[in-house]
Amino acid sequence: MPQPNRSRVFRRAAALASTCLTLSAVVLTMSSPAYASTSYNGKDPVSTGCSSTGSTKAFADGNGFIIELHWSTACASAWADIYAERGAYDAANPPTAEIISEKNGVVQATYACHNLTSYNSTYTTCHTAMVNDGIGLAAEAYGENDGDGVYTGWF
Incomplete structure (x- = not known):
């Protein structure tokens, strides 16, 4: 052989x-998972296109509102949406949504919104700017109406 x-x-x-x-x-x-090399801190999820790959990761019910935590796979960023019931808040002091990013217990960025626009006949809404939420980072959304606040939990 x-x-x-x-x-x-x-x-x-x-x-x-x-x-x-x-x-x-x-x-x-x-x-x-996809992790963006671009920083989206402080940028709008709609105008950047990040909302097109976003999904709701957590939500919480508050006093006359719902707060949602969204995360974009393509942008590795998170933002908060608040949906406030019409008539459930004082127009001079509208509900607020806030998104917080942290790493090892240290806040990296936070953004808020309170300029509500019409969503439908029942709710008004606004969304925050984004925070980076990639490897080693965590994000949490917070909503408040008339002193009553709720958190979504960290993602």
Whole structure:
């Protein structure tokens, strides 16, 4: 029986190893969440397009309002939306939404909104600017109406 050519066997093994490494990298890339390299701190989720990949991660009911925490996979950023019931608040002191970002217990950024616009016949709404919420960061939304506040919890 003839002996296999060692250089041919080595080249085949090297090609197989290279293919396996490439496939592993593709699988890891496809299964890992997208993290933006751009900072979206302080930017609007609608005008940046981040809201198109956003989803509601948490919400809480307050006194005449609902506060929602949204997160964008493409932008690795979070923002808060508040929906306030018409007639459930004083127009001179409208409900407020706030988004907070922290890392290791230290606040990194916070943004708020209170300029409510019409959402439908029942609710008015506003959304905050975004905070970065990628690796090592956590975000939480807070809503308040007439001194009554609720948090969504950290995401």
